[in-house]
Amino acid sequence: MPSVATDPSSATFTSKAGIAVTNDGERHIPSSKRSDGSVRKEIRVRPGYRPPEDVELYKNRTAEAWKSRAGYGVPGAEVVSVDKGAAASNKNAKRREARKKAALAASDEAGLEIDGGDAIGHEPKTMGTTQANKDTTAAEPVDAGTEKEKEAKKLSKKLRQARELEEKKEKGDSLLPEQFQKVIRINELIRQLNSLGFDADGLKKEKSREGPP
Structure with a gap:
């Protein structure tokens, strides 16, 4: 019994593998013309069969859905983690700033000059240098x-x-x-x-x- 060609426009959708699904649920590959002008007959697809192209498409969609879902994570969890990390970072920054200020204060104190005198911390070094110069000159x-x-x-x-x-x-x-x-x-x-x-x-x-x- 010859197969009756089905109008491809009557299909609800066509899969990536080229399988058309009609309104009544039938699945088939529509007829087409070959390069030599001959007609390729319509091929019915048995129920339950899914070609690799359509299976891959289905898997990709599912994986994409899970990937998108995993990106959001548990509501509120990511915000808490970011807040904790920001708080720890702020504490470390404050500690570094405090150490830097203490070092600058110590440096300023070491170089502080007194009216009528030399800089604090520099007098012993100056005396030692003068004595060394005298010894060198004498030698x-x-x-x-x-x-x-x-x-x-x-x-x-x-x-x-x-x-x-x-x-x-x-x-x-x-x-x-x-x-x-x-x-x-x-x-x-x-x-x-x-x-x-x-x-x-x-x-x-x-x-x-x-x-x-």
């Missing part, structure tokens, strides 16, 4: 003299070695090139000792005292 001449003596000892040693090599040369001994260079520097070493206040023997020169005319 500078000693350090300079010590450095001169060390340098003079080094020059005297080099001068003594150079003179020994000079004596060997005068006796007819042959010298190496580096030894000969040391002999040549004898006069230079003596000049360096004189500039430091020492004589050719490495002894410190005494300042000559001139009497009144």
